[in-house]
Amino acid sequence: MKEELFISGRDIPFIDPVLHIWHWQIPLYLFVGGLAAGLIFFASYFYLTGKEDKYPIAVKIAPIIAPIVIVLGLIALLLDLRHPAYFWQLYTTIRLDSPMSWGAWTLGAVMPLSVLWPLIYIYELKNYFEGMICKMPYKILNWLTNLIEKNWILKWAFALIIKNKKPIAIANLVLSVILGVYTGILLSAFNARPLWNTSILGPLFLVSGLSTGAATIMWMAKDHYEKLTFSKIDLLLIGIEIFFIIHMFMGFLSSTEVQQEAAALFLGGEFTAVFWGVFFIGGLVFPATLEVMELFGYKIPISIPALFILLGGALLRFIMVDAGQITRYLY
């Protein structure tokens, strides 16, 4: 029998007996980051390819969600900090080696731009929300448009934004990719956690983020053509995601002992049921099946696959953050 134990009574909060310093905040932050990245990406991409009117929801309406969820993510991030009074220290330096620093600066840039984009379409948004049961969004937008119209400075600024639509779209496109990749890289930068120590995590999280974005657009879309297009995009992304996941585990199994052990958490270990049963089946295969069925003409409320994809995307991050903290080097 082999035994390994601390004999000096080490029992440090959140570190022992198993690392658990990141709770719900970081996975939530990663999820909304990915979602925002997806929304912004599709909006700027389809705008730049001139499909603004083909996919009005994707370009004009859905991006309003991005700044809202980014704020949510920032709140979560702030809640995660144990020394939050020193938050501003993030913006005193740029550290290219640190994904946390990357994230802080990327969000710092994405945040204002993600607000600018829906501003461009403020009248379309007003129309979209008019007549909704919930009056709040409409009222806010109405108040905003009134404000812009009455104040000449705001009016001038608004015109300036409209004029620079294209550069904003380009910046948004670049930043959304950085943001999407970043949510995966944040974890894979930590070599010390064998589960995260894979280059597939970046692309996986990017694709997953795009997929949640597509699902949101698909859910919001009114027009059948737009719905169908994003359903197809989403299917493709889910396919890529599954491919990445399988590759990730193949990589683990052919890698070092610690990574094999990390993979074992999902292959018979304690995360097996939640990962394969809930995330993989419930968050990928099930919604994909529904989408395929819809393509073949079955009438399926689009909200169901969309919801499952969103929940699956969140779950993936919760699982990866949680399980990753358990894996470690053994010596």
Add this chain to the structure above:
Amino acid sequence: MGGKKTSRRDFIKISALGAGGLALANPILNWVPSFFPKEEKPIDESKAKKFPTFCEICFWKCAGFTYLNEDGKIQKIIGNENDPHSNGRFCPRGTGGVGMYYDNDRLKTPLLRVEEKGENVFKKVSWDEALDFIANKMKKISKQFGPESMALLYHASSGSYFKHLLHAYGSSNIAKPSYAQCLGPREAGFVATYGTSVSSPEPVDIKNTQCLVLIGNHVGENMHNGYVQEVSEAIDRGAAIITVDPRFSTIASKSKYWLPIKPATDLALLLSWIHVLIYEDLYDKKYVEKYAFGLEELKLHVKTNTPEWAYSITDIKPELIRNAAYEMAKASPAVIVHPGRHTTWYGDDTQRTRAIAILNALLGSYGRKGGWYFPETKEVPEYPSPAYPHPHWSWQDITKPTYKSAGTGISNDLIKASLPDNKSEHKIKGWLVVGTDLLSTIPGRDITIKAIKNLDLFVVVDTMPMEITGYADVVLPECTYLERYDDIRSNQHRYPNIALRMPAAEPRWDSKPGWWIARELAIRLGLQDYFKWENVEEELDWKFKQMGTSLAEMQKIGVKVYEKEKKLYLNEDEDYFFNTDTGKIELYSLDLETKGYDPMPKYTAHKQPDPGFYRLIYGRAPMHTFGRTSNNPNLVDLKSENELWVNPKIAKILGLEPSQKVWLRNQDKVVSSFPIKVRITERIRHDSVYMVHGFGKTNKNLTRAYGKGANDSELITNIKIDPIMGGTGMRENFVEILITNPKQEVI
């Protein structure tokens, strides 16, 4: 590195389930506010104030300095480099001694037992009230039964002033549990062989040894500082270590030979070693011829004790027994068969230690470099005071008729003399207990409690609320060693040396130093002539000046080492007189023979566990001293509870899981007060279980220690008394492992 993979993972898995999955728990900082000041700056040693002290956490009494931080608060204790006990390095307990000072569970004010609404409660009283009460009672006892009926049981350093008080009062009924519950047998065994006891620190020359033999002695888990340091040096030097232990102790893992002995059979192994040394002509003939008496008798005596014979008893292969013996012979005389310290095991302990003493003699190691050196102690003069009154009777009249070789007072005999059924004329009616929790040190707690209930006066002087404090009439809070002066430390060593302890801080709350308490009592008893000094500084200064130094100098240096007057080892062919009947090392003990005991050690079989029972073995953890530190905040951080070591085979049979809580029930149906967590480990034999002594505290005032782990003492109810010196053998107790609390089973 890669190979050692499973276990931290295993260990992780226990709680990974709780933490894993989708744990959405809010971060809760379960931080207990630190007793340190908020500003977390390391101390600047060059600017810090420091005061000499010697440690009170164990009997090794290492000397060092207490450092204060910038706020004038005690921050750390560091060893004194001139101190031969510590060589400038404290052990974890000594370093963690600050926790004793900062422990807020300490006794704070004098307490007096009073009856309120038909219930006994402790009332906070003034020192005057408490001391007057005690003095009056003591006067009454003296008048009614004679002063001899007052006994002192102690272990703390300040016991020295209480001893003086008791002698002045007219009693010499003084005992330390460290004799009959710990090192007594080895003292008696060595006195019978060499005419001198071993004493403390043991004068074993580990620094120069080539081979160290340890019989159930877990150095490294016992943190006897200088001893551990020298063993470490020996390891560095490549000296061979031979460890006999049913448990894979820390030192066993560092030994050349580990002999995983069946418990209670050590004497058979020792006799077979004696057999091998004599019959294979490996003993030091010149030495034995010159210094020893009774070789021929011994040779005849061990004739049949071959390694093959021992194998059938001890489970140790003859080849291993022989190889170990050869290793010792090869190193002779630079070899030590260590006498151990806690030697009260099976009731024939003096004889077992005799066998150890004989082995050392055969190997020619006593008085030889790398074996045993001749220690030297600096005599501390007594402060002038009148002669003590002569007591009409003493502990000797109680103990000596039965235990003829008892060297000092025997705590459990004094306890017995306090029982209501004591029909003899030697009755004990009052106890002064200083710095020892008798209920966890003296086996047979029911007897102790019965005796306590029969007392006219029961005073406890201590720093912490121990279990025994709950039974006292008066509780006197002593301040810790960091807040007081004490008598001069002068222990034997290679070089004679002395050390000073002085306060580094004012006593917290209303606690007082032992010397002050003893003196105040003396004044109230009309014995002020015995304490003529106004304060202890005056007394210490007088003593130091007689020893060629002064209090002022000692306050700076802390430790003074003197030149040697005696030699460390025997010279080649030197004539040497041993303090025995024959003047020689007695392989055959005439003294024991005249007293009616076996003149040479004989193996007798001891009981082995019945099916379903496991022998209860207890021991030490390096970060705790017996039961005295289990509430120390610094040391609780290192180890907060003990675990029950169970062999994996047994765990499988019983279906035990790691860290599962179990209850223990011994052969006399005594059940542990608290459950204990299981540690499944290969380090223990299948027929035994092991736990560290000193946990399972029942006093709720010990907020950190209460209910943590199990107390071995309460499960030790079968006591094998050593007929020679009265030691209480405690290792013949067997326990069952119960998965549910049997106390709740009863309907």
Add this chain to the structure above:
Amino acid sequence: MRYAMTMDIKKCVGCSDCVVACQTENNVPSGYCRDWIVENVDGTYPNLEMEIRSERCNHCDDTPCVRTCPTGASHVIEGGIVKVTPAECIGCGACIQACPYDARYFHPDGYVDKCTFCDHRVAKGQDTACVSVCPTHSLAFGDLDDPNSPVSILLRNRKWKVNAPEAGTKPQVYFLI
């Protein structure tokens, strides 16, 4: 200058003095520790092997903790000592995730805390608190660039290993075997 520590597995008895000495020297809050003892047992009774190690921050040459720190609070000072500046630390935990040795923790005040190799002592030419107190002399400290330092001498004359070398951090606490 490159500070390093050696830890002699042959001699260590796991007494944990290094842990208490660190706590009292550096005011480490109760319930936390910057160094700790690990015990490994292998085999079947009575054929057993045991290893006891005193572990702490490895003050690596390649520091993932410093690399992942977004503010520069984690940094390396003279001699390769890895330190944290509390006033720059936001408590994001990135460095804790980055450390393969679990050597860092959140101080109850929120910032990340860890072993400092007692830089305040080392600067004055003293040993670290844990080294200076170790009763078995299992710990040694010194400058690897100085061939006569205790660590250089020990590493020349003894076999050694480091913890998790495959993590690629080039740890500077060496275990003498």
